[in-house]
Amino acid sequence: MSKNMIMAGLGVFVIAVLSPFWFNMVTETKAAPKIELQGKAAEAKKCVLDKYDMRANHMSLLDEWRDSVVRDADRMYHAANGETFNMSLSTGENSCLGCHDDKEKFCDSCHNYASVSPYCWECHTNPKEIE
């Protein structure tokens, strides 16, 4: 009798613990959005950092850039691949949005998926939005 109870309890426990997996098996999982290179970035093919490095570390890079621009007045970034970039989110041709001109696709799609909401755009402006 107690053996059956234990086995049933174990069964319930396993089902409950693994419920996220069951849930994902029956519902459609949303794949991470794929970044498409838009406009100028697609032609240029010269990333600031290596693609995977950028994916993992762009926030630290931006943090470093900010301190460099604001504190040291160093505004040019000579990347390891020999290219030079303007350390700016959105001002000028050679900035982040200057090359990746679609903010919705380049920033927001992943941030929304990952459920992070950086507040860059409370101050920084998207040139496309201010027409």
Next chain:
Amino acid sequence: MMKKSRRSFLKVAGIAAMGLGAAPAMNFAASDSHGTPSASKGKNDEALHAERWGMVIDLNKVTEEVAEAMREACHSAHNVPDFNHEVDEEKFPGTRPANLKQEIKWIWPEEFHYAFPYKEDEFLAEKYHHLPIPVLCNHCKNAPCTQACPTQATFKREDGIVLMDYHRCIGCRFCMAACPFGARSFNYRDPRPFIAETDPDFPTRSKGVVEKCNLCAERLAKGERPHCEEASEGAIVVGDLEDPESDIRHLLAENYTIRRKQSYGTEPSVYYIV
């Protein structure tokens, strides 16, 4: 099976630990020897440099129009909100009307007796009663705001410009209390609805930060002159106070100049030719 003595076991363990410790060092040396180029940061080739940036304002060349033009050039380029601006209801629905006492200013025309409260003589020349004195952040040598700031959001750059890092400002307003010139303004609300035309070359600010003149640090970095100087029709000269050969030092050598509230010992870098 081989029998290990405690002694031989410890020997092997010690050597293994040494090997583990050496791995990062070896990796470091190895990656160095590849000679992979590393990233570096630097300035624009055209960037303007100075030991200590300063400004001379020739009040003889200042008229109401000139003072207004300077304010307009600065404020529109830096996205400074104007609370008299009519809010676009479509873009910013439900915006409350602004309190004009919370106005934000970087450079503005001020009456003589407010600009120079200790220089108001009994028989002050008539023209100074009506002259709009352009006032702005003095980029003091001993800036009290930088000492008051608890987060180092406001700081003195190597070239003498007192700058703000808006990212770090927590909106405590100690700097505003510390500044004897009222050169700082607080964003009591989101400034965006009150910006007539947003300049894409400069960010706006957000609610809850203090802001002030940055001596156009973003333009100096590109080799351009500050907006107010360009709009001033020769009334403003910006240059290096530490360079005896600079235009600004020649002006200071040839003219009698005054500074605002000198007795406070903040050593303002903005001089006025009267």
